[in-house]
Structures are given as C-alpha cells and as structure tokens.
Amino acid sequence: MPANTYDAIVIGSGMTGGWAAKELGQKGLNTLVLEAGRSIDPAKDYCEHVPTWGVKFHGLRDRRKELKTQPIQRTCYACDEWAAKFFVNDLENPYTTPADKPFSFIRGRHVGGRSIMWGRQTYRWSDLDFEANAREGIGVDWPIRYADVAPWYDYVEEFAGISGQAENLPQLPDGRFLPPMAMNCAEVVVKDAIAKTWPGERLMTIGRCAILTRPHNGRMACHYCGECHRGCISRAYFSSLNATLPVALATGKVTLRPYSIVHGLNYDGQTGRVTGVRVIDAQTRQALEYRAKVIFLCASTLESARILLNSSTSQFPNGLANSSGELGHNLMDHAMGSGASGMIPGYEDKIDVGERPNGIYVPRFRNVKAKSPFLRGYGYQGGAGRSDWERGENLAGFGAEFKRSLKKPGPWHFDMGSFCECLPDHNNYVELDRSHTDAWGVPILKINCAYGPNEKALLQDAAIAAAEMLAAAGARDIQTFVEDNAPGLAIHEMGTARMGRDPKTSILNAYNQAHDIKNLFVTDGACMASSSCVNPSITYMALTARACHYAVEQMKRGEI
Amino acid sequence: MKRRDALKLIAGAAALPAFYSQDLFALGREIHQQLASAAAPKTLNPHQNATITAIAEMIIPATDTPGAKAARVPEFIDLILTEWCTGDDCGQFLSGLADTDARSRKTFSKDFVDCSSQQQTELLTALDEELTQLREANVRGRPHASAARRELETPVERNFFYIMKRLTLIGYYTSEVGWTKELGRPPVHMGPYQGCVPLADAPGKTNAS
Numbered sequence: 001m002p003a004n005t006y007d008a009i010v011i012g013s014g015m016t017g018g019w020a021a022k023e024l025g026q027k028g029l030n031t032l033v034l035e036a037g038r039s040i041d042p043a044k045d046y047c048e049h050v051p052t053w054g055v056k057f058h059g060l061r062d063r064r065k066e067l068k069t070q071p072i073q074r075t076c077y078a079c080d081e082w083a084a085k086f087f088v089n090d091l092e093n094p095y096t097t098p099a100d101k102p103f104s105f106i107r108g109r110h111v112g113g114r115s116i117m118w119g120r121q122t123y124r125w126s127d128l129d130f131e132a133n134a135r136e137g138i139g140v141d142w143p144i145r146y147a148d149v150a151p152w153y154d155y156v157e158e159f160a161g162i163s164g165q166a167e168n169l170p171q172l173p174d175g176r177f178l179p180p181m182a183m184n185c186a187e188v189v190v191k192d193a194i195a196k197t198w199p200g201e202r203l204m205t206i207g208r209c210a211i212l213t214r215p216h217n218g219r220m221a222c223h224y225c226g227e228c229h230r231g232c233i234s235r236a237y238f239s240s241l242n243a244t245l246p247v248a249l250a251t252g253k254v255t256l257r258p259y260s261i262v263h264g265l266n267y268d269g270q271t272g273r274v275t276g277v278r279v280i281d282a283q284t285r286q287a288l289e290y291r292a293k294v295i296f297l298c299a300s301t302l303e304s305a306r307i308l309l310n311s312s313t314s315q316f317p318n319g320l321a322n323s324s325g326e327l328g329h330n331l332m333d334h335a336m337g338s339g340a341s342g343m344i345p346g347y348e349d350k351i352d353v354g355e356r357p358n359g360i361y362v363p364r365f366r367n368v369k370a371k372s373p374f375l376r377g378y379g380y381q382g383g384a385g386r387s388d389w390e391r392g393e394n395l396a397g398f399g400a401e402f403k404r405s406l407k408k409p410g411p412w413h414f415d416m417g418s419f420c421e422c423l424p425d426h427n428n429y430v431e432l433d434r435s436h437t438d439a440w441g442v443p444i445l446k447i448n449c450a451y452g453p454n455e456k457a458l459l460q461d462a463a464i465a466a467a468e469m470l471a472a473a474g475a476r477d478i479q480t481f482v483e484d485n486a487p488g489l490a491i492h493e494m495g496t497a498r499m500g501r502d503p504k505t506s507i508l509n510a511y512n513q514a515h516d517i518k519n520l521f522v523t524d525g526a527c528m529a530s531s532s533c534v535n536p537s538i539t540y541m542a543l544t545a546r547a548c549h550y551a552v553e554q555m556k557r558g559e560i
Numbered sequence: 561m562k563r564r565d566a567l568k569l570i571a572g573a574a575a576l577p578a579f580y581s582q583d584l585f586a587l588g589r590e591i592h593q594q595l596a597s598a599a600a601p602k603t604l605n606p607h608q609n610a611t612i613t614a615i616a617e618m619i620i621p622a623t624d625t626p627g628a629k630a631a632r633v634p635e636f637i638d639l640i641l642t643e644w645c646t647g648d649d650c651g652q653f654l655s656g657l658a659d660t661d662a663r664s665r666k667t668f669s670k671d672f673v674d675c676s677s678q679q680q681t682e683l684l685t686a687l688d689e690e691l692t693q694l695r696e697a698n699v700r701g702r703p704h705a706s707a708a709r710r711e712l713e714t715p716v717e718r719n720f721f722y723i724m725k726r727l728t729l730i731g732y733y734t735s736e737v738g739w740t741k742e743l744g745r746p747p748v749h750m751g752p753y754q755g756c757v758p759l760a761d762a763p764g765k766t767n768a769s
Contacts, residue, residue, distance in 0.1 A: 051747040052734035058636065059734055063644045182755035224753045353762045354753035389733045389743070393726040396692045398619040398684060403627075406729075407742065409759075 002291075006032040006255075008551075009277055009292040011262050011307065014113020015537050016524045016544040017298035018240025019156070021248035021256070023548035024296070029555075030253055032290055033245075034260040034279060036299075037088075037109030040116065040241055046231025047082045055081045075489065076106045078117045078229035086110065086117050086229075092439035095302075096446045103447040104488035105302060111258055112241035113300070114491065115537075117229040120209045120237050120357070121381065122162050123534035124153050124173040128368065133530050136375060139330060139424035140500040142529045143510035146173065152542035160238040160541070161216040163358075164208030172363040172379075172534070179213045180206045184352040186344040186384035186412035187360050193473035194362070202365045202469070207358040207381065210238035210538070219243065226355020237357070259283050261440050264311035265295060265320055265520070273519045274320070280440050294519045294551055294560055297497075298544065301331070301525035302430060305496035306445050308522075309432045321497075321514040324505055329429040330498050331449050332422040332531040334490040337483030338459040339417035340466035342475030344384060351386055351409055359383035362416065362469070364533050366461065374457040375423065378533045380466060382416030414475060418462030421533040422455050422487070424495055449487045492536050494525035512547035519560045523547045601638040603650065608657055610673045612637055615660075616728045618684055625742045628732050636731035637724075656720025660687070687721040694719055 007029035010020040017033060024031045052058045061081045066074040073079045073087035086108045097103050108114050127146045134141035150173070157176045166174040183191060183206055191204040211228070212221045222236040235242040248254040259282040266276045266289070276291035297304040305328045311320040319327040359381050366377035387410030392402070433446035463480040470478050487493075500506025503515035512527050514520040523544035525536060532539075554560040601609045616628035616637070628634075641650045660683065664672040668679050675683065698715050716722055732738040739745055754762075 049748045051736070051739065053736045053739070057639070057644060058730060060640065060644060060730065064646060067646065182753055185756035188756070222753075223750045225748045225750070347756070349759050350756050351759055351762050352753070352755050353757055354749050354751060356753040356755075389729060392729045393722065394695070396688055398688060398725065399681075400621050400623050403620050403623060403742075406733075 004276075004289060005291045006030045007292060007555075008032070008294045008296065009034065009290055010296045010298055011277065012036075012113060012298035012300065012303070012524065013111045013245065013256060013258075014108075014240055014298070014300065015115040015118065016540050017113065017296075018115065018244035018248065019541050019544040020296045020298050020523060020548055021240075021254050022244040022251075023545050024552070025248045025251035025254040027548070027552045028253060029294075029552065031248075031255070032292065033248070033254060033256045034262055034277065034290070035109075035111050035113075035256065035258045036261045036282065036303075037111070037113075037258060039111045039258045040231075042231060042233055042241065045085070046233050048225055048227040048230040048232060050082060050230075057081055072104060073106055075104055076491065079106070080229075082227070082230040083117055094436060094438060095444050096433045096436060098446075098448055101448055101450045102486040103449050104486050105447065105493075106488065106491045107300065107303075111245070111256065112239050115239035116231065116241060118239070118491075118537060119535065120211055120228060121361070121535040122157075122160075122164075122175070122208050122210050122538040123361070123363075123379075124175055125149070125532050125534065125539055126171050126173050128171045128364075129530065129532040129534075132376060133424070138375070138530075140498065140502065140505050140529055143499055143501045143506075148510070149539070149542050149546065152546040153538065156538065156541040156545055159217065160210050160243060160538075161212045161219070162208060162210055162538070163213040165205050167203065167205050167363070169203075169363055171368050175208065175538075177208070178216065181209075181211075181213060181356055181358050182206070183360065184356075184384055185347040185350045186414055189344055189346070190384070190414055190469065190473040190475075191360070194469050197469075197472040198365070201369065202362065204360050204362050207361045209358045211357060212236045217243075222357065224354035224356060226357050228357045260288075261442065262299065262307055263442050264307060266291075267311065267313050267316070267320055267517070269313065269315050272517065274517055280442070282440060285440070294521070294555065296544075296548070296551075297520070297522040297526070298524050301493045301496050301528075302445060302447070304522055304524055304526045305430055306432070306442075308497065309430075309445075310443055316516070321507055321516040321520055323516050324503060324507060326426075326498060326505060327507055328431055328496050329426050330424040330495040330529075331428045331430060331447070331487075331493060332424055332495045332528070333449075333487040334492045334531060334533065335420040335422055335451050335455040335459050335485070335487070336417060336490045337485040338420075338463040338466075338481060339380060339382065339415065340463060340470050340478055340480045341413060341415040342467075342470040342478035344412040344414050344473065344475055347412055356383075360416075366458075366465075372461070374461065375454050376421035376458070376533065378418040378420040378458050378462045380416040380418050380462070382414065384412055384414040386410055386412050414470060414473075416466045416469070418459065418466070419490060419492075419533050419535070420455055420458035420462060422531045423452065424498070424530055425452060428487075430496060447488075451487060492525070492531070494528035494531055494536060497522045497526035498529040499527050500529060511550040512543055513550070518554075521547050521551060599635075601634070603641040603654075604634075604638050607671070607673070608654065609634055609638070611657060611661065611671070612724075614673050614680065615684065615724055616731070618680060619725055619728045620732045620738075626737050628728050631732045631735040631737040633728050633731035633735075636735075637727050640727060652718065653720060653723055656723070659720065684721075691716070691719055691721045691725075694722075 008031045010033045013035040079087045130142045133139045164177040165180040220234040261280045263278045279288040309319040362380035364377035366372045389406045428449040430445045497507040499508040512523045613634045616633045620628040
C-alpha cells in the first residue's frame, strides 16, 4: 500500500474511537487511529493512589493556575488537583457562545479522551426512548429500535464488564451484569421506603457501571480506592486506554498516532467519497495527509461536527455530508443539578468501608405509565455516606474535645440529583466562528444552546419528587436544590449529526453512515436523534461496534 | 508510524501484572510526593507565623496523636496565602489575624502569642461564638456545588476564624499525620467495599466511639 494509506481511518481514540479501532482491527482492516492530543503512560500519568499530602495544595487545587488556563474545565468535579492534566487548556482550545447562552464544554485531548475521566455509569436505552420522537412528533424518528441495538449492547457489555442489578424494568433494560456493588446502610433505608411507598412505579437500584466487581477479560477487579477519574492502574474500569486500545493494537493491524489534529476531510466530488484527512501535527505544526477507504469520525459530538463544518466543499458549502442542513444542529445535553438531600437517622454504630466509585440509581418513572404535564423524564444518581472531618468547619468548638469528636463519623446523609432528558431542538446548534482559531490555527465553534421550558419543568419536578422520596424514608433536614447550570456540564453532549430515516432531515442512516457519503461514518454522540435521560456512553459504544460490523460487511460486498 | 512505536505510546496499559502489587501502587506516590522542606514562610512574618501556629495548635492540639503543628499546618496556611489566594483574600485574612492581636491587646494588654493559655482560650472562644452567631444569621443550605465551597464567598466563609479553622482542618486531616495517625486510615483502600459494618469492625475508617 502507498505510504500514509490505510483501509480505515478512525478520528479520535476515546470512548468510541477505541471501539472502532478494536472492531476494525480485529476484522483485519489496516487502521490508522488519529488522536489530537498526547499519549498517556498509565505508569506515569495515572495518579489515583497519590494521597492528599502528595499533591501541593492537598486537594484544594492549583487555583491560580486553573483560573487562568482552565476557567471552564475547573467547573467539572473531576478536574481536580490530580486529574487537571487530563483536561484541556482552555486558552489553547477556545470556543465562543452568545453572551446569554453559556455552554460548558468539558473535554480531554489525549489518548483515551474522556473515557479516562468519565463517570462510568452505563444504562441501556429502551423503546420508550427510541420511539419518543415519533410518538410526540419532535425532531426526527430514530431509524432504529431497541431490538436493533440489544445484541450490540450484549456485545460491548460482555467485553467492557458492567456491574449492576437486574430489575426487569421495561424502561431500563437489564444488561449482561457482573455482580452488583453493595448499597450502604442508609441507601437500603431509602430503597426500602421507595419500594414500599411507590410499588410498581419507583425503585432504587445500585448504579450500573463499567467497573469490574470481579476479574474480567484479563483486567483486575476494583479495589475501591475511589478515584477513577485520576486513572486506574488496575484497569478495573473501562476506558479505551484500559480495554479496547490494547486489544486493537495487539491485532497488529492498528496504528495509533497521537498529536494528530484533524483539520478536515478530503472529499472527491467525482466519486462522492471521502478520500482521506488533513492533519496538523500538534508538535511540529507540519501539515500531513492520510488516505483511507473508509473514515470513522469518533472525535466527540462537538469535535466531529467541527471537523465536518471545517470540510466544506463546493458541493457541500455548509459542511461535509450536510445536504440536509442539520449538521451541527439539535445539540443536546442532560439538564442536571436538581434534587434533594437529607439526613437519614439511625445506624450510628455502622459505617461503610471502602470508597465505592458508584452510587445509586432511580430509573425514570415520569411518563412511563401515568402522564405528566411535561414530556419525557429523568433519572437520579446519588448515594449516602457519613459525614467526615470536613463537617468541623461548620461546627462550633476547638481543642482536644473538638478533635476527638471529629474522629467519630457524623450522621448519614443522602443526596440525589437528577439527569433530565433534553429535547432535540433545531435552534440549539453549533457553527464555525471563522473569526477565531485554536492554538493550531483551526477555526473554532460557536455554540448556541440553551435549555427550554420542558427541561426546566423536569428539573423542578425532579427536586420535588426527590424530596418526597427522602421524606418517605424518614429523612430529616430535607433540602431541595435546583441549580441553573449551563448546558454541557453533564458532559453528555449529543445530536449534531443525527441519525434518521430521511436524508432530507438527518445526516446519518440507521448504521451511522452518512446519507450523502457512503464511506463516512459518525459513531460518537453526534449521531443521537434524542437524548433519553440515561448516561449515553454505552449506547455510543454499541452503535460504534454495530456500525463497524456493517461497514466491513459493505466493504466485502463492494458497496463501500 | 510503526506499530512498535504505537505500542510504546500506551505501554503499560498492555503489560500490567494480573495481581495487586504494592510496588506498583507506590510508584505514583513516590513520583508525586512533595519533598519535605523547612523553608521560612513566604507570606507570614515571624510574628504572624507564631500567631497562626498557636491558633492552629489550639484548634487541633497534640493529644495522644500529633497536632496541627506537627502536621505542618502553618506551612500549609502560608502556602495557601502565598500561592492560592486571589483578590483580597490574603489581605482580608491577615487583617483578621491583626484584629485578633488587637482584641488581645485591648483585653489583656499584650499580643495573642504572649497571653496565657487561659487568656488565649478566652479570645478564641469569643471568636468561635461570633462565628456561630454569624452562621445562624446566614443560614443556608449546605452548598452543593463543590466549586462554591472552594470560593469562600459567603459572609461566613469570609470570616477570619472560619477560614482559620477550615484551613487548619484541611491542612491537618489531609496530611499524612492526620490521615494515618489520627484517623487511622490507610493511604489507599485496597479491598472490597462493605456497605454496612459495625464501627468497631472498621478500624481503617474510624474506631472512635
């Protein structure tokens, strides 16, 4: 093969890029994976076992530095003093928004992408989700249903290793679960109260997460140090770096190239195909080109849209594969930041041991059976714990007795926060801001996105319903909260190149293949036609594996 | 790029041992461990440092375990003042510290550090009671966003004794001394998660009663 020519190019090495690399490599395609950021060496870069006294500010973060270089990234809980290096420098990676529509674009640029710092929660979609757009006449109908994806959920879950408890809920299908993690004393109290008060309607289950509760596929079981977002030398949680990329590279078919910023794709108007990618070497600034028969965009919802918008041609003046005009539109995230907290009395002589990197989950119950005055619904994540020495700053006292009192754990408190489904809306969109470029000269995005009345109604309802559940559990000092977070903070952005049945109103077909360009696939969150209320990564993974299978079959038949 | 080079990029991910290794877990700690330094304070002058040291040790005194001074809390507070605070945070804190001396001179005609321990306790008790009153006057929910907690923005969070107590607690309990000797916890939990065990059976978490 000529130099710089491959069977397939995968753009991005994170959650979906890792899967595309593994699937295409295992199917025998010579595959180039292009990662915009640096490489990560787990032995040096993972830092989950560094104690608080091993970092300069004992966990209070390098505040002056982050205010200067990471003013946006620092709003993410995981961008802490240890893991800040896994988040981008905001000065090098700018974007703009209208003044009245802030957006939190939280991201990492390195091998593994955000799969290094993700929240690891993994929930299947159901037909309640896939049918919602068609049922309500919102956005476009999904070209697939649960039955199309279910075997691929099985496939990716069996490889990744998902712990959880089967509950037999139609709105939250069970998966291929490893043993569930335990709930603690106070969580069991709340779980029992919910089951007793709302039988057949609401329930609480342990979080389903991509963390191994027993050894699996050569990876170790979790030992509960609790700081997954700083890396995991045990490889107990799923990330592309921990799981898919090693398998991909072991095939001998996959080449991984970090520091490779994709500026745009090359399109041949004669054949109607993409022929390759234009790359800027992030270190040398050298312009490079790579060619391939098929291209998988796995760069993330916003970056994949940016690459397509930066790849305009005379045939596609508004962005590649954009004959529908929907490219960049229908951006969604999950509205989050509402819920309730309270103290759970009792169990003062009991405690939990270990730092469980997972919480509880209350699956969606709104608009499942009974109708609510808003559309769709929300799920809750949260959990219980006993307060620790930190409570001392809000207590009176000092001296030996004060010190002794802080050695004893405080009361059990329980917090639950909602993740609310966001409706697809053409008016929430990204476009190129041609007046600005990033540190490598690539035009940046202007993000125009705001939550609408339905998301706000869901947030309000979720705070009240959370308080009801805590009250049912006998909680004291119940407090509700409804934060006015900008979109993006849930880091579940999706929808900028949606799947659909009609090429006139969508970018991708039922197999994540561009309607306009048959050798172009987009399998990250950009493909989503609606958002459900569950964490989306496992669905991206399943759709990626499914799309890879389809692409290779089509290539064998000479269709691509 | 050759595959061998590519493999090197994620070397370690593919070649980890299939069992827990203390050496492996120690690796990162050693790399990141800050070297002990006995450098002089950069922001606090000797008098201010002596006052901070006295107050911190009164908040968390040495008992059967070391106290704030042994955990090098004063150095931590100086670091926060020197490299962490922004705007007028540091100036406000230092004026609060100066006010403590002013109160001391007014009541006992000498600086805080020169007072008897009984006098010092009296002064600190007054500061603590004022903080309690301020807290009650500014009742609000426990802030949810950890960002808000970091910013020290509310009236309570701008109070000198609140900041002093908070920094003392953080400096102490996040130190190796505070974490391992006082709280008796391992630096890294390695074992199963148990959701509901008797306190007496959880020495790693707490054994106080």
